[in-house]
Amino acid sequence: MGAGLRTRSDWAAGLGSRGDVAVEVELVENVLKSNDLLAHQIRRRLQEKQVMGINLISSPGAGKTTLLEASLPLLARRGLRSAVIEGDLFTTLDAERIGKTGTAAVQLNTRGACHLDAGMVAAALDKVALDEISILWVENVGNLVCPASYDLGETLTVVVLSTVEGNDKPLKYPPAFLRAGVCVLTKMDLLPYSGLDLERLLADIARIHPGLPVIPVSARTGEGMEAWVNFLLERRTASVKLPA
Numbered sequence: 001m002g003a004g005l006r007t008r009s010d011w012a013a014g015l016g017s018r019g020d021v022a023v024e025v026e027l028v029e030n031v032l033k034s035n036d037l038l039a040h041q042i043r044r045r046l047q048e049k050q051v052m053g054i055n056l057i058s059s060p061g062a063g064k065t066t067l068l069e070a071s072l073p074l075l076a077r078r079g080l081r082s083a084v085i086e087g088d089l090f091t092t093l094d095a096e097r098i099g100k101t102g103t104a105a106v107q108l109n110t111r112g113a114c115h116l117d118a119g120m121v122a123a124a125l126d127k128v129a130l131d132e133i134s135i136l137w138v139e140n141v142g143n144l145v146c147p148a149s150y151d152l153g154e155t156l157t158v159v160v161l162s163t164v165e166g167n168d169k170p171l172k173y174p175p176a177f178l179r180a181g182v183c184v185l186t187k188m189d190l191l192p193y194s195g196l197d198l199e200r201l202l203a204d205i206a207r208i209h210p211g212l213p214v215i216p217v218s219a220r221t222g223e224g225m226e227a228w229v230n231f232l233l234e235r236r237t238a239s240v241k242l243p244a
């Protein structure tokens with residue numbers, strides 16, 4: 001490989017008989033463009049209905065569904081009804097958990113794909129009673145990589161990180177932290193056992209995305225849940241144009 005930065009055209013020109021790879025690059029770019037168009041339409045549709053859309057991104061097991069189970073009743077008590085679109089490879093397990101909270105849940109199965117895209121969310125939206133809700137949550141497939149590239153038409157992207165995942169995650173997966181409008185640090189009850197250097201974690205997150213709010217919570221003990229719900233209420237008021 002020659003010295004210097006390689007642009008996409010350098011890369012394609014150097015392929016020679018491997019032009020198939022260049023076609024693949026083109027295809028990926030087109031897929032992302034059509035995804036963004038659909039995402040834009042979803043965002044407009046939600047805005048018209050005064051609904052805040054939230055895209056939850058994390059590694060598997062960070063605590064997305066548990067955070068939802070704890071947040072939904074608190075939000076309902078503050079007058080905000082939700083619906084949830086659950087993304088999963090094959091199962092309906094998370095949608096069943098959400099259903100038990102009394103919140104409407106629509107399951108999307110990606111049949112193995114590592115992320116949701118705007119087309120899947122647009123199809124699921126037809127099953128959501130948008131007139132009856134204030135917040136539409138989308139729990140993305142558990143994965144810190146692919147979901148960071150796909151706009152789902154959300155108003156707020158939430159990256160969920162738990163105290164037991166290790167200090168290196170923000171630096172290893174910066175796109176998810178760059179995309180996010182807030183980071184929820186879950187499992188704070190496990191912090192004393194985790195070995196996590198909290199100060200270093202916060203400094204790393206701030207290096208990647210200066211000013212990104214980080215809200216520490218434990219869905220298990222309720223620690224931080226009030227601050228999290230207050231944050232959501234403020235964001236909703238700011239992001240959804242309320243009728244005069």
Ligand SMILES: Nc1nc2c(ncn2[C@@H]2O[C@H](COP(=O)(O)OP(=O)(O)O)[C@@H](O)[C@H]2O)c(=O)[nH]1
Nearest residue numbers: 060061062063064065066142186187218219220
């Ligand atoms: N101790 C503790 N465990 C939690 C907390 N949040 C989630 N968990 C546990 O972490 C595991 C994965 O949680 P889940 O919500 O299914 O993660 P998801 O894959 O991101 O949706 C479950 O066993 C939860 O009970 C928390 O705040 N504290």
Ligand SMILES: [Mg+2]
Nearest residue numbers: 064065094139
């Ligand atoms: Mg889940």
